[in-house]
Amino acid sequence: MVAVFMALIMTKRxxxxxxxxxxxxxxxxxxxxxxxxxxxxxxxxxxxxxxxxVLMFAVFYxxxxxxxxxxxxxxxxxxxxxxxxxxxxxxxxxxxxxMVSLDGxxxxxxxxxxxxxxxxxxxxxxxxxxxxxxxxxxxxxxNMVPWGGPLARLAAVLQVDPNAIFLPLIPVMVVxxxxxxxxAWHLGTLERRRLGVQAIDATAHLxxxxxxxxxxxxxxxxxxxxxxxxxxxxxxxxxxxPVVFMAGLALAVTLNYPRLSEQRERLxxxxxxxxxxxxxxFAAASFTGVLEGTGMVAAMGAxxxxxxxxxxxxxxxxxTAVASGPMTFFLSNDAFFFGIVPTLAExxxxxxxxxxxxxxxxxxxxxxxxxxxxxxxxxxxxxxxNVDIGAxxxxxxxxxxxxxxxxxxxxxAFGAVPLAGRALTPAASPAAVSSSVP
Numbered sequence: 001m002v003a004v005f006m007a008l009i010m011t012k013r014x015x016x017x018x019x020x021x022x023x024x025x026x027x028x029x030x031x032x033x034x035x036x037x038x039x040x041x042x043x044x045x046x047x048x049x050x051x052x053x054v055l056m057f058a059v060f061y062x063x064x065x066x067x068x069x070x071x072x073x074x075x076x077x078x079x080x081x082x083x084x085x086x087x088x089x090x091x092x093x094x095x096x097x098x099m100v101s102l103d104g105x106x107x108x109x110x111x112x113x114x115x116x117x118x119x120x121x122x123x124x125x126x127x128x129x130x131x132x133x134x135x136x137x138x139x140x141x142x143n144m145v146p147w148g149g150p151l152a153r154l155a156a157v158l159q160v161d162p163n164a165i166f167l168p169l170i171p172v173m174v175v176x177x178x179x180x181x182x183x184a185w186h187l188g189t190l191e192r193r194r195l196g197v198q199a200i201d202a203t204a205h206l207x208x209x210x211x212x213x214x215x216x217x218x219x220x221x222x223x224x225x226x227x228x229x230x231x232x233x234x235x236x237x238x239x240x241x242p243v244v245f246m247a248g249l250a251l252a253v254t255l256n257y258p259r260l261s262e263q264r265e266r267l268x269x270x271x272x273x274x275x276x277x278x279x280x281x282f283a284a285a286s287f288t289g290v291l292e293g294t295g296m297v298a299a300m301g302a303x304x305x306x307x308x309x310x311x312x313x314x315x316x317x318x319x320t321a322v323a324s325g326p327m328t329f330f331l332s333n334d335a336f337f338f339g340i341v342p343t344l345a346e347x348x349x350x351x352x353x354x355x356x357x358x359x360x361x362x363x364x365x366x367x368x369x370x371x372x373x374x375x376x377x378x379x380x381x382x383x384x385x386n387v388d389i390g391a392x393x394x395x396x397x398x399x400x401x402x403x404x405x406x407x408x409x410x411x412x413a414f415g416a417v418p419l420a421g422r423a424l425t426p427a428a429s430p431a432a433v434s435s436s437v438p
Contacts, residue, residue, distance in 0.1 A: 001027040001296065002339040005287070009335060016334045020283040024290035033294055044289025045282060048156040050242050052281040056274050057245035058147030061230065061252055062102055063270035066112070068256040069215035070223045071099055075116050084198035086126050090188030093117050094134045094180045101142035109139045110377055114384045125195050128385040130187045133396040134180060135381065137403055140366040141176040144169055146234070146241060149277060150366055153337040154359040156281055157288045158345055163237060164356045168416040169363070175410035176367070179403050214266070216256045226251060280334075287338050313351045314420040317361045320344050321408045321417055324365030325401065329372045337362065353418065361417045367403040371396050 005023045008014045014022070028037045065071070075096050082088035097113045113135050121128050144151055146162035155162040216223070230248040234241055257263050290296070312319055320341075328336050341362050345355040371378065371393050382389045411417040 001291075006335040006339055017279055017283040020280070020334070020338065021286045024287045028290045028294055031294065033290075036293070037290065040289040040293030041286045042289070043293065044285035044287075047159050048281055048285045048288070050240070051152050051156045051162065052278045053242035054147050054162065054245060055149075055152050055281060056278045057242065057249045059274045059277060060267065060270055061245055061249045063273070064249065064252045064256060064266055065223055065227060066100070067214045067266055067269070068219060068223055068252075069211070069217055070220065070227065071096075071112070072211075072215060073217075073220060074099060075112070079116060079120070082120070084120075084124060085188075086124055086191035086195055086197075087185060087188030089117065089120055089124065089126065090130055090134060090184040090191070091181060093131055094138050094177075094184040097135045097138035098142050098177060098180075101139045102145070110135060110381050110384065114381070118385065124191075124198055126191050128387055129392055129395040130191065132381050132385055132387065132392050133187070133399050134184050136370040136396065137180045137183065137367055137399065138177070140370045140400075141173050141180065141403075141407075143366065144173055144363050147245070149280075150333055150337065150363055151359075152277075152281060153284065153333060154341065154362065156284050157338050157342055158355045158359055159288075159292075160356050160359065162241060163234075165359045165363075168414065169360055169411075171414045172360075172364075172407050172410045172416050176403055176407045179406045183399050183403070219256055222255060223252070226255070284334075284338055288342070291342060308347065313347075316344065316348045316351055317353055317357050317417040318408070318412065318419060320348075320358055320361040321364045321411065324362045325368035325404050326365075328365045328369035333369065357417060360411060364407050364411060364417075365404055367400040367407070368397070371400055 001024055004027070005019050008019045008023065009016050025037055025041075028040070033040075078092040078096055082092040093113065096116060097109055100112045101109045114131065117131055118128065120126075121131055143149065144166070146152065146155070146166045151162055151165055154160075154165060226248065230244060233239055233244045238244070239247075253263050253266065257266055308316075324336070327340065341358065344362070345358040348358045349355065369375065378389060378392070382392055385392075408417070412419050
């Protein structure tokens with residue numbers, strides 16, 4: 001089932017949504033599970049419903065905040081500070097990309113960041129590939145938030161609380177962002193030596209009548225306070241994540257667009273991005289429901305244990321982290337998170353590793369994944385910057401691998417990914433897990 005699913009989406013014979021729904025149904029019917037398939041899928045839908053709710057309302061929330069102009073003064077301030085200094089421009093690129101990435105949508109991050117900075121890169125003569133690297137790296141790290149696509153997929157497929165995966169990753173993400181700042185400083189310094197510091201008006205190109213019509217600059221402080229409160233409530237678990245973002249969206253849209261017609265217009269503007277993500281999560285319920293209900297996950301985990309060298313087993317968290325980069329480069333996130341990670345998580349439990357620890361390890365390759373030819377945003381960025389995708393990959397891959405290695409070290413140091421599994425009871429031994437599978 002996993003192999004067919006991966007082959008169909010990698011060869012683009014089917015979309016991820018269609019493959020996630022049809023492949024497990026067909027396989028389960030062929031394996032003789034008959035009428036029980038429906039119950040498995042419904043159970044999967046029930047399990048992923050909270051995750052889908054978080055995604056839907058979080059993406060709507062941050063989309064409304066971008067419309068209202070929450071990030072606009074920050075972008076203008078950054079641009080006014082960077083001026084014509086290539087090193088400051090590079091640092092500003094990383095900062096703005098990280099801020100805008102909070103909406104969980106890579107396309108929005110690319111559009112906002114490139115619109116703000118590409119004219120400056122062109123005026124100064126800076127290499128646009130630097131913009132691509134800093135944009136992708138910042139987005140990959142920030143997109144590890146619970147309402148981002150990668151973590152949401154993991155929470156759905158492993159049936160764990162998104163915060164259980166996310167909270168221990170916060171210091172790792174901070175280290176990763178510091179690494180991006182270091183790359184920006186280095187590349188910006190090289191460009192500064194080549195081009196020098198020039199006198200330009202960095203904010204002259206930002207006039208946009210359409211954006212100005214829906215912006216709410218007088219409500220900036222209110223929006224900032226609301227956003228800080230929403231994020232604090234989410235991180236501190238003051239309420240379940242779906243409730244936090246449902247309430248946040250209701251307050252945000254009422255505060256900024258009190259008229260019903262305006263609310264409809266803003267929600268409709270962001271609906272395509274939201275529905276694409278939510279539909280994918282619910283489609284995944286078909287795959288994960290059948291994977292769990294038929295016993296495939298347990299059987300795959302036991303099979304994996306039979307071929308895994310015994311000396312590697314306790315270090316499966318680190319093994320997963322190392323593998324996550326190349327696997328998500330050559331596979332899509334859907335194929336890796338839905339097809340491979342459940343097997344690794346099942347095997348990890350036999351070595352005393354919790355599913356959320358394997359989940360965190362599997363996220364560390366995202367800086368490499370964002371350069372994959374299977375990622376649609378790669379083509380968007382290449383098109384906006386007018387650069388060759390191959391050149392973008394050659395220029396950025398070494399920095400992506402370096403960031404991945406840095407975050408792996410941080411994950412082990414902070415305990416987000418254990419260097420070795422905990423001691424096992426006899427009942428939890430690999431042999432016991434293998435023998436328990438029918």
